[in-house]
Amino acid sequence: MKIPNKLFTKNTILIFIICILILVSGGYLTYKKLSDSNTSTIENTTTDNDNSNDSNTSISNDDANNSLSNNSEQEKKLPEKNINLVNENIGVPVLYYHSVQQTEDNEVTISPQKLRNELRYIKDSGYTTITMRELQDHLLNNSPIPEKSIVITFDDGYMNNYTNAFPILKDLGMKATIFCITFKLDGQYYLSEHAIKEMSNYGIDIESHTAGHPDLTTMTYEEQLSEFKESKETLEAITGKPVITVAYPYGNYNADSMKAAKDAGFSLGFTTKLGLADRDDNPFSLDRIYINSNYTMDTFKNLLSNTKK
Structure with missing residues (x-):
């Protein structure tokens, strides 16, 4: 199909x-x-x-x-720096300065550069700066301290201690003590509360130089006791730390001063008498070494080396 x-x-x-x-x-x-x-x-x-x-x-x-x-x-x-500790009663140099500013218009005012040179010499010479607590423990409790111990102090508590001395101390890594007058913490001529607090927090000892810097030998025991207590309480309220030492204004003191200092709660009292602080001293009449801004470096070195207890 x-x-x-x-x-x-x-x-x-x-x-x-x-x-x-x-x-x-x-x-x-x-x-x-x-x-x-x-x-x-x-x-x-x-x-x-x-x-x-x-x-x-x-x-x-x-x-x-x-x-x-x-x-x-x-x-x-x-390696850490080897520091030999000693416990012999060899005496400790306690230097005391005052104002630190560029214009050296009197012997108690040292320039920042001269202060730096002297503190640098101390450091390079192998000294170790110690605190007031360390000195107290050494003198009163027989505690050992570095073989070449030294205490750096500043009297009166000028504001330039904060602006000019404090940076040098920090730069050199050194401890120090400032004996403060407390009647006028204005932050201009004298230290401010803020400056005191900052330095205390850093590790600078803030201690007493009385409230109004009077001649203690012209005052009664009760008046001196009141002077010490007012200063101590003012500083402790600012720093939150115990104030354990006092430097007598002008270096003037008497038996009532030492008793009042002890009764006010201080452990040590400093004079302006030349010498080293040692265990043979009455703890309320310790010697120091005055640093005059007119000293040459050679004078400074000789004073540091030759002062005896």
Whole structure:
């Protein structure tokens, strides 16, 4: 039987179209699979690289931490200055200065540069500055102190002790004591409460030079006791620390002064008599070494070396 050409043509075209669709669908599915595979590979590679970077960063940080740790350990292992402690009654030099400013218009006013030169000489000569508490423990409780101990003091409590002397003491890493008059803590001529507090917090001893700087020998016992107590209470309220020593104004004192100082709660009292502070002294009449701003460096050196107890 003869097949009609029209039917053959329609079936052939339909089959051809179906085959084309199958081929196109298959190609698309194959392309999508390959594309997804490549994307996954790229993401994995990126993740691996990121992990590698994180690992390297971690190693770098660990190295840095180890380096800091090693540096810290090296600093801890740096040799410390060997200081010999002694407990013999050899006497301690207690120097006393006053005002520190550029214009040396009188013998109690020393320039900052001259003060620095003298303190530098002390430091370079192997002296160790000690606190009033350390001196007290040595004199009264037989506690050992560095072999070449010295005490640096400033009388009156001028504001320039804060502006000019304090930076030098910090720079040289030295301890010191300021004997303060307390009747006018104005921050101009005399120290301010803020300056006292800051220096005390740093480690500078703030001690008493009475309230109004009177001649104690002209006063009764009760008047001297009141003078001492007022000064002591004022300074302790500012610093929050015990005030344990007093320097007598002008170096003038008597038996009532020593009794009043003890009764006011002080442990030590300082005069202006030349000598070293030692255990043979009455603790309320300790010697000191006056530093005149007119002294040459040679005079200063000789005074420091040759003063005896």
